[in-house]
Amino acid sequence: MAGELSGGDLSRLRQLNALAVIKALQGGPSLTLTEVAKRTGLSRASTEDVVRELLHKGWVAEAGATAGGVGRPARRYRFRAEAGRVLGIDIGGHKIRAVVADLDGAVLHSARVPVTPEMGRVERLEAVDRAAAECLEGAGLSGGDVWASGVGTTGLVDGAGRVMLSEALPEWTGVDLAAHVRRMAPGPVLVENDSKLAALAECWRGVARYAKDMVFLLAGLRTGAGLVIDGKLHRGFANASGEIGALPVLGWIRAQEHLSAASGEAGDVFAAARAGDKAAAAAVRRYVKDLALGASALVLALDPQMVVIGGGFSRSADVLIEPLRRELDRWCIRTPEVRMSALGGEGVVLGAVRLALDDVEERVLDGRTPLVSHL
Amino acid sequence: MAGELSGGDLSRLRQLNALAVIKALQGGPSLTLTEVAKRTGLSRASTEDVVRELLHKGWVAEAGATAGGVGRPARRYRFRAEAGRVLGIDIGGHKIRAVVADLDGAVLHSARVPVTPEMGRVERLEAVDRAAAECLEGAGLSGGDVWASGVGTTGLVDGAGRVMLSEALPEWTGVDLAAHVRRMAPGPVLVENDSKLAALAECWRGVARYAKDMVFLLAGLRTGAGLVIDGKLHRGFANASGEIGALPVLGWIRAQEHLSAASGEAGDVFAAARAGDKAAAAAVRRYVKDLALGASALVLALDPQMVVIGGGFSRSADVLIEPLRRELDRWCIRTPEVRMSALGGEGVVLGAVRLALDDVEERVLDGRTPLVSHL
Structure with a gap:
């Protein structure tokens, strides 16, 4: 009884x-x-x-x-994955990516609009609108059909969907992304930092599906981190977790410079290192040393099961992963499994889809499930 | 329905x-x-x-x-807090502390046996036995009356109650503390790293009762950290979280040296700094700078609500807390609330009691509650 x-x-x-x-x-x-x-x-x-x-x-x-x-x-x-639709948007320095997905998270349509890191706020928001509109149109939907939208952006994001601080993009601090996207898709809009969303995507669809505790490193033109603790994205008290890059001794501030010093574009350095160019190989080594310092701080702090490397540079796994493991071995008490993301450039936008789906599922839990039409 | x-x-x-x-x-x-x-x-x-x-x-x-x-x-x-009894033990470099508590965690009897950091394994274990025996005897109990024991120790501890690695105490690596304590108190024995237990105690009885995410710093002759994330002690995949001190650039390895260089015993330096001694004040400043580097790494990684300083040096809050806040302000994006522990030297042993009580409560949850006598 x-x-x-x-x-x-x-x-x-x-x-x-x-x-x-x-x-x-x-x-x-x-x-x-x-x-x-x-x-x-x-x-x-x-x-x-x-x-x-x-x-x-x-x-x-x-x-x-x-x-x-x-x-x-x-x-x-x-x-019935077809019962509803969610929108995912990734706002980056070089591209805006939008996808429409069903309730299983299967991507039905996607759009990509190129931007530049130098672009101002208005232009970038226009590009966001263009990507979203193209994507909705391609899927034959209007904004009202979207149950929830997830948005990933560089910078720190507050709980209400506003960018609190962006060092990478001009005029981006203070932009109210939730309000902006809601104008197009009036359902709930969830905004999150891009590294955090990429971490979420790895646990959902990526290499960290079975990891309870995971450190995700966004390795690209910027370096960032997202933490998954006890199976949940760890946001922090003011949504500012993973910002280890702010501490100069941990190397992330200067990490990228080693690569740009060796070549105009980072991709070239990795290719050159792969081809046996000694200066390029040395630049990659210096980059890895700095990346590993911050990564080691995260590993020592959290003792995660796994470290996942994502972002643009994850395509150069062959020249990055072994040196990174060696550097982690040097500093860490226990080096966790190190894996490269298989999601490539799709990590952030997939994480944005997951964020939107989480919101939909929370409404199931709250009993606020919509009575959907039986198509 | x-x-x-x-x-x-x-x-x-x-x-x-x-x-x-x-x-x-x-x-x-x-x-x-x-x-x-x-x-x-x-x-x-x-x-x-x-x-x-x-x-x-x-x-x-x-x-x-x-x-x-x-x-x-x-x-x-x-x-009926009196229905059962738990034992808590803190094995430190300078003292062994044992307490008997009721199921509310109220301490009924306690014992303290002095030891030295240089003592070998056998002597230290004998001191543990002495402290526990004295404590049980004082409370009029035998080992069989103990429902569960919690043990705190310096070093990394595995899931089975064995010390995996201790750099502070000689011959301590490899000791099977759970098996040793079980000989005296045959109930379940839970062993945990001392910084982690002190963190647990702060959330239970200390200044972090209302903090969901908290970084605890053990500031004393050694520097350590315990993390509480989402209301739970974060142990890590191999119970090795919080070991940020292993990274030399984060300063914890050398932090203590500034104080010992300035004086024979750390307490004196704080007292001297308080009295206006310039060399002592400079040593304390250097100590705080190094303590703050590692602390900033933890704060930036986790964005906790609160940082709590415990351990022996927490008695010198008046000369430590303001400089520490300033250093955290220098490095952190958002400096959390910084508070000094009010538990002093009792933090670890109280955390050990909490660990034992958690085990008792888990048995309630499992339906394996003992049918206790109605005294």
Whole structure:
């Protein structure tokens, strides 16, 4: 006997159960009730009840039944990823990237608008609008069809979607990105720092899917970090975690300079180092030494299971990863697994999609799930 | 309708409810059923059911009813802190400290045995035995009465209670502390690094009670750190978090030397600096600069709500705290609140008590609660 449960207890429990069933069906093949019960740990009766409710609300649909074994084939259920749409935007120094995804996070349409690091606020925001509009149009949607938008940007972002501080982009400090994007897509808009979103993407779709504690390094024209602790993105008290680069002794401020000193564009240095150019190889070594200092501070602080290198330079894994491991070995008590991101330039925008989906799922948990149309 | 709940669902829910009721009563005044229901958010019926079960198991007792208002006075219930006992041990370079506490964490008896940093393994373990035995005897207990023991030690500790690495104490690497303490107190023995336990104590009984994310600095003859993230002690993948001191550029390796160079014993330097001695003040300044470098790395990495300074030097708050704040301001994007521990030398042993109590509470959650005697 657990005693009588109050209405509040029951409703919270039902929401948790609904989310567990959605998670079991999301992104996978259709399942029978027995399979759903097994994956969620819910009783058969609870599972039946929750699936009935989700069918009614349009989150779940019946899939074709499969024969097999004796007797009547069991009914199968699938998550209706097509029930809603989310928008993801990555605002970088060199490009704006926008994607429309379904509720499984599958990208349906994407757009890319080139920008420059020198561009001012108005021009960059216009480029954001262009990328988003192109993407929505391509997917045959209007802004009102978007359930939630996720936006990644360089700089520190506050809880309300405003850029608190950007050192990389002129006129970017103070821009209210949430308000700007909401004009086009009136649903909830979540804004987050790009390194944090790329970290989120690695845990969702990348090489860190099974890591509970992970340090993500954004290695590119800027160096940044995103931390995943106990399976959750660690934002910090004022959303300013991972900013180890501000401490000069940890090398990130000067890391990039070694590469630009050796060549006009960083890509060239890695190619030259790969081809055996001694000056280029020395520049890469100096870069790795500085990258590793800040990375070692993060590793020593957190003792993560894994370090993931993403960002533009992750394409040069072959010349970066071994020297980086050696430098980490030099400073760390325990060097964690070091892996290169396989998401390449898509990490931030995928993280933005994940951010938007998290918001949608929170609404399932709050019981504020929309009653979606049965298309 | 939440559907029928399975037996597993119910039993887990009952355990969570039992723990919520224990937490509501623990360490506080007696409460009426209505008050317990209000604090736990459980329905009146669930509350009544859980309290009945806890009364039966001996975790809760009826307290005197209080009149007030009209009608029959409501029955009041209290947590039976006296139902069990835990042991806490702090193994330091200069002293071994042992305490016996009740299930509220109130210290009933304590013992202190002086040691030296140079002492070998056998002598130090003998001192541990002496402190624990004295403490148990003083409390009129035998080892079998101890429900769980918590042990704090310098060095890195593995998940099984063995010291993986100690640089501060000779012959300490490899010692199996859990096995050693179990010989005397056969219940579960949990072993943890001292900085981590002091951090735990600050969140429990200290100045960080309301901080979700906190960096604790152990400032004393050694410098260490303990991290609390999202309300939980962050241990790391191999229990090696907070070891930022291993990175030479972050200053912790040499921090202490500034003080010993200025005087034979650190306490004297702080006293001399306070009295206006210029050389001592300069040594303290150099110490604070180095302490702040590592602290800034942790702050920039995690963006915590609070930094707490504990350990032996926290007694010199008056000469340390302002210079430390200034140095943090210099390096950090956002300087968190900086506070001195009020637990002084008791932090580690209190954290050890908390560790033991956590183990006891986990057993409530697992349904493995002992049926305690109704004294």
